[in-house]
Amino acid sequence: MSKFCFSVNGPDSRQAGVVESESFMAAVDALGEHVTVQTGDVLEIGVLGFPPAHFECVGRMNAGLPLWMPSGLKAA
Numbered sequence: 001m002s003k004f005c006f007s008v009n010g011p012d013s014r015q016a017g018v019v020e021s022e023s024f025m026a027a028v029d030a031l032g033e034h035v036t037v038q039t040g041d042v043l044e045i046g047v048l049g050f051p052p053a054h055f056e057c058v059g060r061m062n063a064g065l066p067l068w069m070p071s072g073l074k075a076a
Contacts, residue, residue, distance in 0.1 A: 004021060037057050
């Protein structure tokens with residue numbers, strides 16, 4: 001299992017920690033289940049030795065999990 005370091009930053013809060021998971025997607029899903037996230041919050045997540053990925057919460061899926069989109073991308 002890999003250890004993913006994360007931080008979730010919102011206008012009024014910051015949460016950070018480590019989540020262990022077998023895959024990147026499972027780690028992101030686990031965060032959605034255990035960390036309070038609101039639309040507009042930014043997730044930074046990665047593993048040691050690699051640059052972190054950045055995502056922005058753009059809403060919620062039917063199951064209530066946050067819907068993440070890559071952030072920081074420039075329009076074409």
